[in-house]
Amino acid sequence: MGLAFTSCSKDSDSDETATTTPDEINDFVWKAMNSWYYWHSNVANLSDSKIASTNNYANFINGKTPDALFYSLLYQRGTVDRFSWIENNNEVVNVSKIAEVKKSGGFSYGIYPKDLNNVNLVALINYVVPDSPAALAGLKRGDVITKVNGAQLTSNNYNQLENTQVTLTLAASVGFGISSLVTTDKSGTVTVAQTDIDENPVAYYEKKVYGSKNIGYLVFNGFKSDYNDELNAAFAKMKSDGINELVLDLRYNGGGSLETAVALAQMINGSFTTKPYVYLDFNNKHNSEDGFENLSDKVRVFNLVDNEPTFQRDESINSLALTKIYVLVSFQTASASELTIQCLKKYINVITIGDETVGKFVGSNTLYDSPTSNYTSFANRSTKHQWQLQPITFTYFNKDKDVNPAKITPDHDINPYDTFLNLVEFGNVKDPCLKKALELITGQTLRTKTQNADASSSFRNNNLASFNPTNAAKGLYIEDFKSFGK
Template sequence: MKLKYVLLALLVGLAFTSCSKDSDADSDSNETVVPDEINDFVWKAMNSWYYWQSDVDDLSDSKITSGNKYANFINGKTPDALFYSLLYQRGTVDRFSWIENSNEVVNVSKIAEVKKSSGFSYGIYPKDFNNVNLVALINYVVPDSPAALAGLKRGDVITKINGAQLTASNYNQLEDTQVTLTLAASVGFISTGMVTTNKAGTVTLSQTDIDENPVAYYEKKVYGSKNIAYLVYNSFKSDYNDELNAAFAKMQSDGINELVLDLRYNGGGSLETAVALAQMINGSFTNKPYVYLDFNDKHNSNDGFENLSDKVKVYNLVDNEPTFQRDESINSLALTKIYVLVSFETASASELTVQCLKKYISVITIGNETVGKFVGSNTLYDDPVSNYTSSTNKSTKHQWQLQPITFTYFNKDKDKNPDEITPNHDINPYEIFSDSVEFGNVNDPYLKKALELITGQTLRTNTQNTNISLSFRNNNLASFNPTNAAKGLYIENFKNLKK
């Protein structure tokens, strides 16, 4: 059963329009047309680094041979409109590139960041076959965030936003700086769809600056000789590398010999952190190739392997950028098999973990089909001297920066990537509505399946029967097909990338 959903913690594929029409024609006068400074940065950075540069006619090197033609071409658009016009088959092949202005953020997703947020992650589900009326299921709530202080919790279901039924046309308002939410009192299923009743009253949230710890939950579970770690990891954020390493030190002291790694809500992040995580899980393959990066033809010198290391870099945030502090020795578990929980929100660095790690150890996946994002990016700044890769000396005249796809990746054997990762053990995502319990509770159908595979036992749980119609589940899931977004895979310290 093919599942396609939308993750709304982050949005890509936004529509932009040009402020005025452009022209490829030469200026009618003999006067030299001066290229717009910001758009000149956008075009030249994309011409240099965009992974599909050779497939986009408007990024051809020949475009810049005639000064006036080039200037007329780039001057007729806003920076964002120009950027999105240069993407290769936007929305189908390239679903993930974006541009942002720090004063008007289009999309926030980096390797380390403080970001504006109300403090809750959620997934969107259709209520019926029409895919118009929707609900948002809260995946988790960040401790001490506005959402936590308002009493929201994992498993809450949002039915209305700002007093209106949540629909395909207004769900993006969940990312507004202030929202008023209506929650479901009950959720049920009939043959044609989902039925909800609403709680009295509403919850109003305002965004604030949050530096979310992605190491969201750890618990040791003991079943006979099995010391099982359950770790919820929600983003590959390099400013929390030390916390991730500390979690594995705790596992060492707990005598862990089995691991359930929950990546259901992890849309990606730092390549460097993803490589370090693999070493924490096993640790026996130091200096062996882990992931192969492939850039466009202009940057073949950057192609190559990232190898496993016994050290992890520790960063602090300085002006919202990761700043290197020190190296730490990696704490490794020497595991030869792990169980990974995945979902329609699992992407990029999380998918890399599955695809690349399984070349060294057994990786058993449980859940739903993943996003299928086997590409990555590095941030491009307006600094031609560094070939747009350094923020240190970037222009201070504006705050635009680019996050285009600049590379694709493969496992150590350079195997062709699938469209998405199909789990070894499928879980119907609608089951979570009856059993969306707090992290670690064995009523969680995903965790329950992992524990049963590890122990060889059938676990008795206090699950509820929601009587979900099989025809509704199959038909609705197959037909629901909105844009699927993800955080991505990013490279920090690009100039130090291994060649």
């Protein structure tokens, strides 16, 4: 952070007025937030009156680190605003576009309390990216992590799972006691080092046939605009397979590109071209950005050039013409995934199965130190520092502008702890959520060797505060093409 020197002379004979210079980085933080932050009118310290006096303004913003200033400006942080963040990245990338190569070990996980104290935790591996370090280390979907770097996983150290290199201890067995998960550890450990990964979010597709029902099961793990063509190709495959029922698995999808979300709706149905799909609402300084995003019969295809999504061409959208879909959800389902449910159900029947979602009905833009372009230009940013902001800049509504719920409560609830004993490879009907979807579609009871936690267990029914570290913010924002010159 730059230094600012203040004249401290108290010479009564001096006619000079002391002037304090605003810190350069903090000036960027405050002014970018003043312009774009969705709740700026609710935050007294973001009022335009703050800059009426240069001295008072400088004294207010100086003396804080950029992150301390940023978080002090959030509106009811942790309750109303749970998702804004700031970062100082030594290799700044344009994170406003969820279409990038990023450092990862290649495994997605959810964090669960191990007991009633919510201190000791375990991590359940949702899936492993093919050919990633995690895959090469032998990790697989359904593995349970009990220790990180030799220590019991807790609320104080679970963030170490995101270290550039991490040593994991896995459970050999998992059971349910009266008030806790009971685990025994495997001997030995697994070490995973991060590498550059451009994860394909179109993770799995399978056709299942039950009589006249051609059921497509599609696992979609991120709304990434550089994979729009792969998503469109998956729907072309389903179309050629004669799919007439769809189970869309969004349990591990934290959001991403708004453009991809709009295209997905068209791929599912396709009968409402040019109709309004989602309404975006910005703060009163950016009312010109407010408006509808309409359904289109085209999807834009991007490739990464220097880790930046670059437009290549338009493709005609492949549509299944479905009037009903089944969506699998979890406490990790957020943002553009929730948008898909809330907005699509205005046009077709959307049946949700699983656990309550995150409740993130807001989006953001990345803001850079580029005041001449209203802090939105990555190319014109200052290179004197690496600070960049990811504040909430808009909220969204369905086409009728209905008030969003706190979270999406599924139509058919599946206790998340039931997955511990049954989370095998994608497509296996032991998966309780997939099993329920198939039963709803077919009207049949599928007999599997599914294991459930004791229904009378106080642990299972206590609705413990299961949480996931990625739910804190990163990866859970909607990419907004509209305000970046679509």
